[in-house]
Amino acid sequence: xxxxxxxxxxxxxxxITAFGVSLCLLMMFFxxxxxxxxxxxxxxxxRENDADLWVLQRNAANLLRNTSILTTSxxxxxxxxxxxxxxxxxxxxxxxxxxxxxxxxxYLAGYDPQTGKGGPPEIIEGDTLSRDDQIILDYAFAxxxxxxxxxxxxxxxxxxxxxxxxxxxxxxxIQFAFITLSKARDMIGFPGIVSxxxxxxxxxxxxxxxxxxxxxxSRNLTVFDRVTFLNNNIHEAExxxxxxxxxxxxxxxxxxxxxxxxILSVYVLEQQKDYAIMKALGASDGFVxxxxxxxSLILAGSGLIIAVxxxxxxxxxxxxxxxxxxxxxxxxxxxxxSVALLVIILLSSILxxxxxxxxxxxxxxx
Amino acid sequence: MNNTLSSAxxxxxxxxxxxxxxxxxxxxxxxxRVNPRELVLLLGPSGSGKTTLLTLLAGLQExxxxxxxxxxxxxxxxxxxxxxxxxAARMGFIFQNFCLLDSLxxxxxxxxxxxxxxxxxxxxxxxxxxxxxxxxxxxxTHAYPPTLSQGExxxxxxxxxxxxxxxxxxxxxxxxSLATQQGMMIIEFLHNxxxxxxxxxxxASHDERITKFADRVHHLQDGRLIEQV
Numbered sequence: 211x212x213x214x215x216x217x218x219x220x221x222x223x224x225x226i227t228a229f230g231v232s233l234c235l236l237m238m239f240f241x242x243x244x245x246x247x248x249x250x251x252x253x254x255x256x257r258e259n260d261a262d263l264w265v266l267q268r269n270a271a272n273l274l275r276n277t278s279i280l281t282t283s284x285x286x287x288x289x290x291x292x293x294x295x296x297x298x299x300x301x302x303x304x305x306x307x308x309x310x311x312x313x314x315x316x317y318l319a320g321y322d323p324q325t326g327k328g329g330p331p332e333i334i335e336g337d338t339l340s341r342d343d344q345i346i347l348d349y350a351f352a353x354x355x356x357x358x359x360x361x362x363x364x365x366x367x368x369x370x371x372x373x374x375x376x377x378x379x380x381x382x383x384i385q386f387a388f389i390t391l392s393k394a395r396d397m398i399g400f401p402g403i404v405s406x407x408x409x410x411x412x413x414x415x416x417x418x419x420x421x422x423x424x425x426x427x428s429r430n431l432t433v434f435d436r437v438t439f440l441n442n443n444i445h446e447a448e449x450x451x452x453x454x455x456x457x458x459x460x461x462x463x464x465x466x467x468x469x470x471x472x473i474l475s476v477y478v479l480e481q482q483k484d485y486a487i488m489k490a491l492g493a494s495d496g497f498v499x500x501x502x503x504x505x506s507l508i509l510a511g512s513g514l515i516i517a518v519x520x521x522x523x524x525x526x527x528x529x530x531x532x533x534x535x536x537x538x539x540x541x542x543x544x545x546x547x548s549v550a551l552l553v554i555i556l557l558s559s560i561l562x563x564x565x566x567x568x569x570x571x572x573x574x575x576x
Numbered sequence: 577m578n579n580t581l582s583s584a585x586x587x588x589x590x591x592x593x594x595x596x597x598x599x600x601x602x603x604x605x606x607x608x609r610v611n612p613r614e615l616v617l618l619l620g621p622s623g624s625g626k627t628t629l630l631t632l633l634a635g636l637q638e639x640x641x642x643x644x645x646x647x648x649x650x651x652x653x654x655x656x657x658x659x660x661x662x663x664a665a666r667m668g669f670i671f672q673n674f675c676l677l678d679s680l681x682x683x684x685x686x687x688x689x690x691x692x693x694x695x696x697x698x699x700x701x702x703x704x705x706x707x708x709x710x711x712x713x714x715x716x717t718h719a720y721p722p723t724l725s726q727g728e729x730x731x732x733x734x735x736x737x738x739x740x741x742x743x744x745x746x747x748x749x750x751x752x753s754l755a756t757q758q759g760m761m762i763i764e765f766l767h768n769x770x771x772x773x774x775x776x777x778x779x780a781s782h783d784e785r786i787t788k789f790a791d792r793v794h795h796l797q798d799g800r801l802i803e804q805v
Contacts, residue, residue, distance in 0.1 A: 211681060212688065219679040487675045490636065492664020492692040492740075493659070572636045574675055575627045575748055 213504035216481060227473050231513025232520065234466035238547055239521050239539065240528075241459040247382070247538040252447040254378035255319075255386060256440050258331035261298070261408035263421055264439045268432050272442040273302060273406075273571050274381070274450070284403045284405035284431065291423045298327030299395040299404035303369055306472045307387070308364035314385035316351065318365070320394020327408055330388050331444030335359060336374030341542055342393040342507075344373035348385035353533035365389075382535075383450075409433075445547045463554060470558035474506055478562045482569050498569075506555045518544060582645060583744040584633040585609040589642035590785075591628050591799075602628040605642070610744065613714035615770045615777040617786050620796035626780035629796065630746050631709040633778060634667060636661045647743075664692035668737030670747040674729045676721040682708065682732050682771050683717040686739045693740035707735040734762055738769065745769070748777045751786070 217224045256273065265288060270278035288297050301320040306313055311555075321328035323339040330338075334349045336359040345365070348356055352375050357363070362373045370389065379386035395401045411420060421433040434442065478485070485498050525537045591603040603625045610616050610633065620626050631637050632644050634685055635651045644651040646662060654662065655720050668689075689698035711731040712795045721729060731752070737745050745766060751759030767789040769775040779786060786794050795802050 211684065212677070215684070216679045483675070484677050484679070487671075487677065488672075488688070489660075489693075490634070490663070490669060491689050491736075492660055492662075492667070492677075494660055494692075497692070570636075572631050574669075574671055575631055575636075 212484075214508060216477070216484075216501075217508055222429040224512075227509055228512035228516060229465065230469060230473075232516035234469060235513055235517035235547060235551065236520060236524060237462045238459055238466070238550070239517060239543065240463065240524065240537070241455050241520075242328055242543045242547065243531040243537040244382075244535065245455045245459075246275030246540065246543065247380075247535075248455075248536045249444070249447050249452060250538055251273055251378065251380040251382060253440060253443045255309070255331055256443050257550050258330070258378060259408065259436075260410075261327070262417055262436060263409035263424070264434045265409060265424055266405075266432050266434070268430050270406075270432065271434070272439070272446040274443055276446075278405050278520050280406065282404060284428065285407060285518055287405070287427050288345040288407055288424055289429075290423050291420060292411055293423075294304070295328045295412040296325070296327075296410045296455045296554070298322060298325055298408040298410070299391060299409065300328035300406055300478055301337060301391060301398065301403065302405040303398055303469060304384070305365050305387075305397070306528040308362070309357060310363070313352070314382060316348070316392055317384050318397075319388050320391040321388060327410070330374075330379055330386065332377035333374045334377045336372070339373055339388065339390055340392045341373075342396075342518065343370055344389070345370040346374040346376050346388040347372055348379040349375040349377050350380045350529075350535075351385040351387070359452055368393070368397060383521070393521060460532055463550060466551075467554045467558045470506060470510065470554065471561050472564040473509065474502060474558060475565060477504075478502060478569075483573070485566060485569045486571055486573040489569065490574045495567065497561050498566050499526060499572065502566055503555070503559050506559045508563075510555045514548060536552045583610045583612055583614075583647060584778070585645040586632055586639070587643045587645070588631065588643060589632060589639040591625075594606070597751075597764050599790055600671075601799050604798075605640075606799070608633075608644075608794065608801065610776045610778045612743070612776050613770055613774045614791045615767055615779070615789060616778040617790035617793045618778065618782065619782060619787070619793060620780075621782055622691075624796045625799040626796055627748055628780065628799075630748055631742075632781050634663060634669070634746050642647065654701065659708070661798060664689070665694065665740060666709045666743050668740065668742030668745040670730075670733050670745065670750045671736050672749040674721075674733040676724075676729060676732055676736075678721050681718050681720050682713065685721070686736045689736050689740050694742065704735075704739055707739045708732075711735050730759075730762055735767060738775075743774075743776060745775055745777045747781075749781050749783075750779060751781060751783050760785065 252274065267278040267280055270276040285297060285299055288294060303318055304315055305318045306315050319328065326338065330346055340348060357372055359372055362369055411417060417435050424433050425431055488498060521539055525539055528535050528537055586608045587607055589603055589606050593600045593602055606629065606649040608629060618626050618629060632639055632702050633648050638651055647666065680688065687700055690704060708717060711734060713728055713731050716724065716728060718723060750762060766777045770777055
């Protein structure tokens, strides 16, 4: 009763404070959403790929930051291994796209459009590739650079037409783009190479023994099953830009704790006489402490409600103004931040609670 | 000395305050007692030690030397919680500037004390309303202290002091900021409370007009009780 009424007594300050808290929380939500969006977007291409095995050059363990170059001669050898149903060669390389008004780098993937293996996990708009002079762009990339189906762009002196826009291909720092394998080889100037082979097993084939057999073909080959390869890429993503987001998130939490602590300390100082009166009238320390914690809960709770209400519009606005910013929010994130907020409330109440203990009822008589 | 009968008592109490190495004697070997059904007036100029004496009677601080008793029990023998509960349930306070909580309305100001006293909510509400009616301020239930006149504030303060069923009322300069007639009304009420409800009341004041309502009058000067009438 007293906790809420005191806060509402200065409703303007209460509103400003609640908004301040909500901004801190929005920042944490935002970082979480980016973290989730990036970590998901970075590996979605691999996660949604149904290859049973990935064959790469020795010492390469992931697609994100490792280079793998294999000759096409391995393709026939791998196809002949017992238990292998089919293979899909893919050629990855980064390339600069010359757009009508801009230029930007993409992570080009050359794949065989006949099988579709190694292609984009999802086509949001337009079609898959049917000709060598076509390209599929990431949806967020296209939105950022205002590219549409049918638009033309230049890659390494070749003019390509945008055939489709893909989803799940935004890696935050760079986006995937897809062309035919033959065009990719043509562009790179070495027709006899690929980056890796996806291997699809026959029903009932034992993945481990097939992998061993492929490895035995050459010391230059390394083979990963789907889960291991996905984990390798997740690990790579998490050791990249993502830890920085964690640090910023933690800093946001510290700022929020300091902010709440400061606000509550000011409230305690302002209500010092009231607390002294209450203590003189017989209030327990616990009662006064309860007021401070309740005020902290009310402020933080109000901030949380505002933040949750503003979250979706904020993420939509971010996606609109910065489409390549891969953001993804979920109920889980709200739950995690709510728990973190509870910890922040307790931490931010410590200093005001200490201050409260130094308020003596005798002060009323002065 | 009969500790069991007094509502509050100080026996040969000295209170010394130390600040920056300098000692100030606020009370010097004072013995003072408030009996049930008694209104005791403590007269003295500002700085004479009246307020210190009241705080000792309320158990808000302990004497440097001597003994303080509340309802027959040594203050030092109370646990902090027991002392707080005793203040909440058996004592009422009227402060010089009334000290109402501005963020709570009149009813909530009274209810808060009853909450401290552990009075159940439903009966507290009814009793609080009755208290306010008794002082002619029933219509101000939802008013906030900053909107009240000094006289109205005083009546709320007195209603708050008795709402918890207090046996001992401690009043510090209760008429200090009031017009003569308003001030005396409240003293009359406390006087009636002593006679009809068996309250113990101790009033610290420099207002000599209260003398006629007091069963005993003590004069305090420079921390010493110099006279008892």
